[in-house]
Amino acid sequence: xxxxxxxxxxxxxxxxxxxxxxxxxxxxxxxxxxxxxxxxxxxxxxxxxxxxxxxxxxxxxxxxxxxxxxxxxxxxxxxxxxxxxxxxxxxxxxxxxxxxxxxxxxxxxxxxxxxxxxxxxxxxxxxxxxx
Numbered sequence: 392x393x394x395x396x397x398x399x400x401x402x403x404x405x406x407x408x409x410x411x412x413x414x415x416x417x418x419x420x421x422x423x424x425x426x427x428x429x430x431x432x433x434x435x436x437x438x439x440x441x442x443x444x445x446x447x448x449x450x451x452x453x454x455x456x457x458x459x460x461x462x463x464x465x466x467x468x469x470x471x472x473x474x475x476x477x478x479x480x481x482x483x484x485x486x487x488x489x490x491x492x493x494x495x496x497x498x499x500x501x502x503x504x505x506x507x508x509x510x511x512x513x514x515x516x517x518x519x520x521x522x
Contacts, residue, residue, distance in 0.1 A: 414492055415483035418512040421519035422494035423476050426510070429466075430473035434459035442513055442520045471501030479507055491522060 412420075425440040434456050438444055447455070466473060479495035486493065494510045511522035 413482075414514070415485055415494070418492040418514075418519045419478045419483045419494040419496070422496055422510040422512055422521065423478055425521060426473075426476040426496055426498070426508075429459065429463055430476055432463055434463065440521055442515065442522055466500065469502075470504055473498055474501045475499040483512075492519075 425437055428434070428436040428440070437459055438452065438455055444452070477497040477499065479497050481495045483492055483494040490513060492512045492514075494512050496508050496510060498506045498508060500506070512519050513522050
C-alpha cells in the first residue's frame, strides 16, 4: 500500500513539472498535421487549414485545390509520395513584430529524400493556421 502511495505522489509531482508546449511547438504540431493532409491526398483539408480559407470565392478555392492536387501528383511522380511529415529539431521561430511563427518541418519522401520546409503560421481564435 505504501508503494502505491509513493507511485501516486511521484505521478502528481511529474505531472506538475511537465512543461507546457511553447507556441513554436504548438504551431509546428499544427503544421505537421496539415501537411499530413497532403501526404494523405486530402487537398481540401489542407486548403481549409489556411487563414481566410472560409471566405475565399469558390472559383479561387477550386484553383487552389487544383494547385495542391498538382503538387501531390508531382511529389508522387518524382518521389513516390510523402512517407512521413516530421518536425525539425529547430521546431520553429516566432516573429513577434509580424505576429507570425515559422514552423520547420521535415518532409521524408518514399525515395529516401528529405526536405526541410518553413511554414508560416498564425494563431486565430486559439487555432494555429497556415499563412
